[in-house]
Structure formats: C-alpha cells, structure tokens
Amino acid sequence: MVLYSILSRYFPSMKKHSWIILVCIVIALAAGAVVAKSQPPAYTVNSTLLATSLPSFAPGTTTEVAPVSKTSAASLAINDAAEIGTRSVMSFVYQSNPALKTHGLTMDDLLINVTAMNPSPTSSTILLTATASKPANAVLLVNAVANGYVAYKTRQAQDQLILQRTYLQNLYNQYQAQSAQLEKQILSYNNSSDPHIALLTTDRNAVITSMNSTQAQLLQLPSSVHADVFVIQPAKIKDVTPSYKALVYLGVIAASGLLIGLLIWLLMIYLDYRLQTDDQVPEKFGLNYLGTLSKDKEIQPGSIPTAGLAAQQLADISVNLRLTGVLPDSWRAPKGAVLLISSVQPEEGKTTIATGLAAVAARAGRSVLVIDANLRQPATHLAFGLAPNDFGLSGLLRANSGQNLDAAVQRTNIPGVWLIAGGTAIDNPTTLLEESMPAILAQVRKKTDLVIIDGPPLLGGAEASLLATMSDGVAMVVGHEKVALLLKARTILRSLTDTPLGVIMNRVSTRKHNPYYAMTCSDDAAIEDLLPV
Known part of the structure; x- marks a missing residue:
C-alpha cells in the first residue's frame, strides 16, 4: 500500500522525465x-601449465620425506600464477626469447597483455591468456611466457642444485682435511x-x-633438475579467438550512460517535487497564489518589513487575499475577518508575514x-519589541471563553495594530483551543476589522488544523519545501474544513519570481481602493 502511494504520487513526474534516460x-x-570502432582488432589465446610437488627421498633410500599432495600442488599453482606477472619473470622471458623483439613486441606487451590465473583454489593448473592485434603475436606471447616461466623455474632449481652441491663438496673437503690432520697426530706417537x-x-x-x-x-x-611446473597445453593458431574487448567498452559506456540518465532522471523528479517558482502553486496544488516575499538579507527573522520591496510585496499579498477569495469581500467590525497564517514546517517566516500584513x-x-x-513556542511579541505578557492567549483560554480580554491585549508600536501575545507556553493546547478559542474570536471580531492569527506549523501538531476551522481564510507560508509535504498539508486542511486556502512564497530569489502572478500596488491609495469596505 505504501509503495502504491509513493508510485502514484511520483508516477506523473517519472513518466514526464523518462525521455532523459533514453x-x-x-x-x-x-x-x-565510436570508441569501440577506434579500438584495434584483438585476438585472445590460452596456454595451460601444471604445477607439481615432486617427492623427495632420503639419501640412499626410497622413503618419501615430503610426499605429493593436492593441497601443496594447488598452493604452488596459486603462488606461480602470482609470480608470472612480476617484472623479474617477464624480464627473463623477454631477454631469453629473441623472437619477441623480432615481431616488434615489447616488455610492456608482456606485462599488459599476458595474464595468469589459478582457475580454482583446489586446482593445480595455471591458465595463461594473451591478447594481441594479430593471432600469431597472441600465440607467440602466451607460449613465450609459458615456456619462459618453465625455463625460469628450471634455472632457479638448477641454481639451488649448484649451491647444494657446492655446500656438500666444501663440507666433504673439510671432513677430509680433519681426517688427515687426526691421522698425522696419531702417527706422531x-x-x-x-x-x-x-x-x-x-x-x-x-x-x-x-x-x-x-x-x-x-x-x-x-646431475640436473627441472622445474616443478610444466606446459601441458601450448597455444596454437587454431585456438585463437577474437577478443570481445570492443563490446566490453561498448557495454561499459552504455551502462555508464544508463547510470547517468538515471541520476539525472532522479534529480529532475526531485526538482519537480520542490516548489521552485510561484507559478507552480496553482499548477501543482490547485491553490490560490497570494504572492511572494523575496529573499532580503535586511529582513531579520521575526522583524516587520515596513519599507522597500518587502513592504510593496506584502501590500500585493494583502490585496490578493480578497481578490482570490481567501478573505471575504467585506470585513469590518462588528463583522471582522479572521485570517490564519501558518506554514508546513517551522522557520518558514510566518511571523514576518503575519506582522507585515497587519502593518x-x-x-x-x-x-x-x-x-x-503558537502556544508551544510563543514569540510574536518579539517582532513588535514588546515584553512577554504572561497572561496572553494562554491566560484567556484558561479564563473560560474570553473573560479579561482587555488584560490580554497589548498596544504595539504600529498605530492601528494590537497584539494578544501567546503568554505562558502550553505543551498541549489543542483541548483549550477547541473549547475556548471560538468564543474569544467571536468577541474580537466585534471589536476589530481584521484578526490575524500567527499560528503554529501545520505538521507540528493539531492546533493549526483546528484554528483553520475557526478562520475565514488560511494563508500557508512556504519556502522551497518538497511538494509532497505541501500536498500532505493541503490534504489535512481539506479533510477538516472548507476554509479558503492560499499560498505565500517566502524568501524566494527574485530571478525565480514570475511577475505575471503578482499584482503590483505602488501606493497606499491603490491598496485602500482594493481593500474591502
């Protein structure tokens, strides 16, 4: 069910951008x-060696001191396969085989184009593979390495035999000299x-x-020894097969293209499900677009914009609240309007919007x-530079349906704007809001033209949804939120109330702002003409 929900949500965007992968x-x-075609033709051939552990016998006997075992032979094969690719072995092979130079092959051809491997940890065979641009060169390379390695191991064994013979001969000569010396001493008596x-x-x-x-x-x-590795299957021309190296290149590049396409595709889906420009609000949400507050470093969090571009944009939003139907056509005391300002998540700038619209x-x-x-974290009073009012809204809610209203109201530094601060924080204010807030709003509607509720985030608890049912309109403040979260917020509100809902985009780069969706009111006279009577 969860998978179906995710797919159904993202499928349109997935389908929309699927061409990117193709x-x-x-x-x-x-x-x-192109890369595959530019590669020279290549041919591959194999040769097989067998590693053996020859038995050793005690001098003058037929008793094995180190009997042959499959394990020791397999270990030798693993070690030999690793040794074959070393520069010392390849240098010996190259120097001992003049035919390699004659055919224009280099030391690097041996190091790069010949590989050795042990097919299985229990196998005593070594598989040599050579690749070259000509079949004859591939055969020459692999056989040169196979025979050269046997010669290399034979030379090592012969050198060890010479060392052992020299050691024993010197030891025999020492014993012979000691015997002669002792005999001479005996005869002296x-x-x-x-x-x-x-x-x-x-x-x-x-x-x-x-x-x-x-x-x-x-x-x-x-008198002589041989290596403990043998060539059991030399390479022949008839065994040469074309290499599929070009196809490997093609497959790797195609797979890389698929991976890049998938990454771009996922990125496009991700970007498609973020609110990037204001014209996406009606398209993706089917909601009223109320306006945009551009990103401005001079606007501090919780401050009230009263001049410049921000003030003009807030005026546009104020007008659009009526034009879009988020607020009724007429709102004056004793029939004042109630507007809830909320957001999807915290830190979206709803207090700035709420206080700015009030101004x-x-x-x-x-x-x-x-x-x-926002009774869990009341802070709107800070935007007006006021001290906290411990009574505030929390005191009104506890005082039973709006009694002592005057004690909770504070005059602000903006003429015509009053504040009911949050008061003492309440961890779970839902029940109090449900029981007492309607009566409080009924009272303030009679005394005030416009009531602006600086509400909590919608996804932070049930309070915002509850307040929406008591309001004439809701303005949702959003930044670059994921569309999925905004869709969830819209669904929650739509399931609880028919209250008109609009979206205000905050902290948007000016290059992403579409002026088509915004009204521009340059002076207070124009605003007053459009405000309800």
Whole structure:
C-alpha cells in the first residue's frame, strides 16, 4: 500500500522525465560505438601449465620425506600464477626469447597483455591468456611466457642444485682435511699404547663417518633438475579467438550512460517535487497564489518589513487575499475577518508575514489584532519589541471563553495594530483551543476589522488544523519545501474544513519570481481602493 502511494504520487513526474534516460542511453551507445570502432582488432589465446610437488627421498633410500599432495600442488599453482606477472619473470622471458623483439613486441606487451590465473583454489593448473592485434603475436606471447616461466623455474632449481652441491663438496673437503690432520697426530706417537692414540682414533672415525655420509649425499644429487611446473597445453593458431574487448567498452559506456540518465532522471523528479517558482502553486496544488516575499538579507527573522520591496510585496499579498477569495469581500467590525497564517514546517517566516500584513492593513485605516497562537513556542511579541505578557492567549483560554480580554491585549508600536501575545507556553493546547478559542474570536471580531492569527506549523501538531476551522481564510507560508509535504498539508486542511486556502512564497530569489502572478500596488491609495469596505 505504501509503495502504491509513493508510485502514484511520483508516477506523473517519472513518466514526464523518462525521455532523459533514453537520450542518455542513445548518446552513450553512440559514444561507445565510436570508441569501440577506434579500438584495434584483438585476438585472445590460452596456454595451460601444471604445477607439481615432486617427492623427495632420503639419501640412499626410497622413503618419501615430503610426499605429493593436492593441497601443496594447488598452493604452488596459486603462488606461480602470482609470480608470472612480476617484472623479474617477464624480464627473463623477454631477454631469453629473441623472437619477441623480432615481431616488434615489447616488455610492456608482456606485462599488459599476458595474464595468469589459478582457475580454482583446489586446482593445480595455471591458465595463461594473451591478447594481441594479430593471432600469431597472441600465440607467440602466451607460449613465450609459458615456456619462459618453465625455463625460469628450471634455472632457479638448477641454481639451488649448484649451491647444494657446492655446500656438500666444501663440507666433504673439510671432513677430509680433519681426517688427515687426526691421522698425522696419531702417527706422531711412538708408543702405540699411549692413551691419546685411542682418543684421536675415535675422533677420526667420527669424522670419517660424517665424510662418508656427505659423500653419499653428493652421489645422490642428480646431475640436473627441472622445474616443478610444466606446459601441458601450448597455444596454437587454431585456438585463437577474437577478443570481445570492443563490446566490453561498448557495454561499459552504455551502462555508464544508463547510470547517468538515471541520476539525472532522479534529480529532475526531485526538482519537480520542490516548489521552485510561484507559478507552480496553482499548477501543482490547485491553490490560490497570494504572492511572494523575496529573499532580503535586511529582513531579520521575526522583524516587520515596513519599507522597500518587502513592504510593496506584502501590500500585493494583502490585496490578493480578497481578490482570490481567501478573505471575504467585506470585513469590518462588528463583522471582522479572521485570517490564519501558518506554514508546513517551522522557520518558514510566518511571523514576518503575519506582522507585515497587519502593518499593511493598519496603514490602510483598518484596525488589526494579531494573535500569537503558537502556544508551544510563543514569540510574536518579539517582532513588535514588546515584553512577554504572561497572561496572553494562554491566560484567556484558561479564563473560560474570553473573560479579561482587555488584560490580554497589548498596544504595539504600529498605530492601528494590537497584539494578544501567546503568554505562558502550553505543551498541549489543542483541548483549550477547541473549547475556548471560538468564543474569544467571536468577541474580537466585534471589536476589530481584521484578526490575524500567527499560528503554529501545520505538521507540528493539531492546533493549526483546528484554528483553520475557526478562520475565514488560511494563508500557508512556504519556502522551497518538497511538494509532497505541501500536498500532505493541503490534504489535512481539506479533510477538516472548507476554509479558503492560499499560498505565500517566502524568501524566494527574485530571478525565480514570475511577475505575471503578482499584482503590483505602488501606493497606499491603490491598496485602500482594493481593500474591502
């Protein structure tokens, strides 16, 4: 159900901007085709090596010291596959194969175009793959690396054999020299019964035993060794296949185009569901557009604009309240009008709008009462530079239906404008508003031409919705809010009351303001002509 609600809300915008994805894919495919066509032809061929763990035997015996195991062979294959791609191995291969230079191949061709991998952690095979612009070169590359690596490993094994033979020969020579030295010492004694002769003879026999053991190890050494890796499947021309590298390029670029298209598409949907310009208000909401208050650094939060562009725009809004039907055609005491100023969320500037509209109406000769009904966070008195009134609206609500009204009303510094401050904050004022606010409004309508309620945010609690049912009109102050939140706010109000509803855009960049939707009244006389009688 939630998914359906989301899709139904965004589907029109999704459909509207779907062409962006198609265009990005087409452009990406075209670019990919150009890139793919510019790539030289490529051919691929494989060669397979087998890593083995040869058994080793104790000298003079047939007993295996390190028997062959699949695990050790597979480990060798993994290590060999990693070693093949190193610069030292490739340098050996390149230097030992003159045919590579003859065919114009370089060291970089080996490093870049030949890869080695172990197909499986339990496999003892190594798969070599070479790619080249010519089939013959691909075969030459992969076979050169395969055979060259075998030669490289053979050379390593041969070097180890030479080192071992040299070590054993030197050890044998040391034992032989020790034996000759001990024999010479034994012969130096004339008396054959001398006890030193027996000790020296024992030492010489031990040396001879070690010498014979070393000689046996020398005899056991092979004359030559081979590598523990073999080529089991060399590459052949008939095995060469065309490379699909160009298609890979095409696929990657096409996928990138799709991704970019999706990102742009989502961005457009996001922007489509934000209120960017004033002409979107009637289009997206079906609500009355009352006017715009431009972004102005000189207007401080909670202050009252009384001059300049802001004052002129507030005058336009005041006129549009009547022209759009948000307020009735006639409102004068004892039948004063009640206008609720609210917003979707906090910090939208509704207090600035409320107090500014009060100043405009007072300047046109109307008596205006501003009521701070944001009882959770009362602060309208600050805009007028007044001290907080602890009695205020909260005191009136508790005093049962508007008694002591005069004690709650404060005169402001603007002639013709009075204020009922919020008073002491109330955490949950809904019940008090529902019970007592209608009677309070009935009293102030008789004494005031226009009552402006500076209400709480609509989505911050039930108070704004409740106050809307008691008002003649509602002006919703919005910044660049998401359309989804504004639609929710409209739905809430429409479900509770038929009170006329209009939208005022606040803090809007002047370049986004559409003058077609705004009336321009340059002087108070024009305002007074359009205000109700």
